Amino acid sequence: MEKYHIALTEDEAALLAQIDLRDQLPPGTDGHAVYQSNRKPIVALLRSLTERGAIPEHRIRYFTDPDYKTGQTKGSRQELFERHNEGDEVYEHPNFKQYLRYFLFGPELSDSAILEFEKEISKPEWISGSDGIDLGKKAIKIARAHHIQKHKAADNFFKLALDMGISFSQADTIQGIVRRSSLK
Template sequence: MEKYHIKLTEEEAGLLSKIDLRSYHQNHEEGRAAYLNNQEPILALLKSLSGRRAVPEVRLSYWNDPNYRSGRIKGSRKGLFERNGCTGSDIYTHPHFLEQLRYFLFGTELPDAVIEAFEAKVGNPEWVSSSDIVPIGKAARDLTRRYRLDIAAAPEEFFKLCLDMGLGLSAAESVMRSVKQVR
């Protein structure tokens, strides 16, 4: 849904057109070529986006703040790269960073129909209270089932959507935990 895409300048759109955003490739050689070709345009794009503060603050928190990440190993998403010995610009050119880059640029990777239905259920995020979280989480679970979303990826994608919509961190975490219950 383009509503959550960040607006790119003409130069940034040109850089983005040079980046292979796919996570998977047919073979190692194709993946290696994409990795090598992506390095320059990714760094240039990130420099431009950073210079004009185009990436929403909540998406930067998702990347930098350990509180926006749950899991067995504690730390931010950026911190996990550093923990694995990847530092500096190598973090941003690493193939696993592409998932983060897609989120920075486009928001959640949920179908438009799911996003629209979820937004309709939530309504105005400013009016969401703690008593609304259980029905919102149930709606997210129902959408996951109805649209046969990948149950491994859906919790994180709903978490991202909640953040982009303006729901608080604890509400987003509750929705994510609710979607994790889908079997």
């Protein structure tokens, strides 16, 4: 949904046009060549976005803050990359593309799933207490209706809640409810 996309300058749009953001490349595509051609424009795009403060703080924290990550492995997503990469290599790594997509475009949910979830919330700043539990249950219902897998649903409804202005603690509640659900 375009309302969650960040606005790009002309130069940033030109850099983005040079980047192949796909995780799965078609058969016969030289993955190493894609990696090599992505390296410089990704770093340049991130540098530009960072310099002008274009990436929302909660999206940056999703990558840099360990509290925004669930699972057994300790540390932030950035720290996990830094275990085997240093400096710009973190952002050049092919697995970083999923975070770049989030920085640029927000959660990876269909427009209709986003609209259904948005309909449940009139004032995000008023969400508290048991509202997070109820919204988690509604996210599960939406995920089932749209055939969204559990892990993807939990992570993306968490991201959507943050983008909508819901507090971290309530977004985390939503994510936990979906993660513990019986979704496949």
